[in-house]
């Protein structure tokens with residue numbers, strides 16, 4: 078680890094990063110590490126062994142960013158060998174948090190050995206307790222939208238749970254006092270997906286308790302967002318916690334001159350189609366479409382658009398490959414114009430391909446930024462609370478995307494998917510023109526050369542001041 082860890086002795090800071098064990102989070106922490114390494118700061122990045130191969134290629138500064146693998150203990154109830162939440166069904170996520178808590182002694186040893194100036198974390202709410210004694214300042218870095226934190230993870234959102242009784246959907250949907258938006262909210266049936274937030278688990282309490290502790294005990298809260306899109310939510314969070322909220326801006330990887338190129342199998346396949354004609358669909362790094370019927374509605378909706386499409390999705394629950402989940406006769410019908418792939422594709426590069434004109438996304442926060450920076454039309458199929466809020470931000474506040482309609486049972490149909498895609502892709506569609514125009518405006522603001530750099534420079538200054546304080 079060389080001379081990592083100066084505890085403020087030079088202008089270059091040493092920073093330890095320990096993100097939540099999920100690719101969406103690790104990727105965002107690594108993008109931020111790249112930005113800080115670009116300014117000469119040293120990073121020690123903790124992550125589980127199995128994640129290393131996927132995350133390592135994103136490291137643009139191997140001389141300044143060092144990976145240190147952490148052993149994730151086997152916790153009863155978790156699938157054997159589980160290390161990230163890609164390995165764990167959603168309802169068992171709390172057990173992964175239990176496993177992460179058990180890494181505390183190992184992290185404490187690393188801290189004592191390295192004595193960094195700063196520690197960045199999001200889920201490991203005990204970090205401040207072990208960082209303070211070694212003189213490190215702590216930053217709780219949130220990779221999700223400020224809106225989703227403001228709605229559920231502030232002290233005013235505390236709920237009384239009586240004897241483990243599940244809360245009613247109406248109760249879950251109620252925004253906390255002073256919440257600054259009437260558009261970025263959830264309908265009652267959507268709010269049911271928030272019940273995990275306040276549910277208590279033996280030994281670790283609730284997700285709410287963990288996040289509020291993480292933000293109460295840090296020296297500063299950081300959020301991967303910008304004032305232009307989420308200023309009022311950031312101010313609300315700052316006032317709820319009475320502490321500084323530093324914004325990093327979008328933190329997207331820059332176009333490197335020698336960056337890796339899109340895998341030839343996708344580049345060649347996409348090149349067969351007209352510019353802007355292909356619909357790309359991906360739902361992030363976690364298995365999200367649980368139900369085989371919804372998976373099939375998605376496929377059939379894309380088929381019905383008549384457009385070429387590339388889908389990169391994990392198989393739904395109950396099957397081990399996407400092929401097993403496809404509707405009958407589907408592959409034969411769409412051969413030559415539609416592909417459903419169960420593996421990982423290079424999403425930012427696919428979005429950048431000239432043939433791709435529409436992105437059907439689950440609206441994870443990483444995907445939201447990537448799609449905003451692209452010139453694709455955007456169709457949103459959010460699955461969980463946080464993604465639904467991101468979708469509301471994009472569709473209702475920014476008016477840059479169209480959200481697929483769902484019935485009262487929360488399900489979408491092939492028809493609603495087809496309609497949403499056609500509404501943004503058909504020539505002369507008023508809705509399509511409106512979102513294209515608004516998206517273009519935002520893309521210009523966000524991709525202005527000084528925009529992201531301005532955020533990172535200000536963020537770096539915030540950190541320097543914090544370390545000196």
Ligand SMILES: O=c1ccn([C@@H]2O[C@H](COP(=O)(O)OP(=O)(O)O[C@H]3OC[C@@H](O)[C@H](O)[C@H]3O)[C@@H](O)[C@H]2O)c(=O)[nH]1
Pocket residue numbers: 099100101102104220221222359360361362363389420421422423424425440441442443444445447463464
């Ligand atoms: O096939 C794929 C799928 C995904 N990806 C990448 O994986 C990342 C996925 O991140 P997202 O934030 O969109 O979505 P995830 O569902 O994985 O993340 C989850 O945790 C982090 C939160 O900020 C998200 O809101 C939450 O949904 C994106 O950067 C995307 O480009 C690929 O490169 N290829």
Ligand SMILES: [O-]c1cc(O)cc2[o+]c(-c3ccc(O)cc3)c(O[C@@H]3O[C@H](CO)[C@@H](O)[C@H](O)[C@H]3O)cc12
Pocket residue numbers: 097099101162170199200218219220221224225226228229230271284288461462463464
């Ligand atoms: O679904 C969510 C709804 C909501 O209003 C807020 C959140 O916040 C977070 C979050 C995560 C990390 C932070 O530092 C702050 C907030 C959510 O994170 C997701 O939680 C899932 C369940 O534990 C987890 O599987 C996923 O990896 C996280 O991204 C969700 C909501």
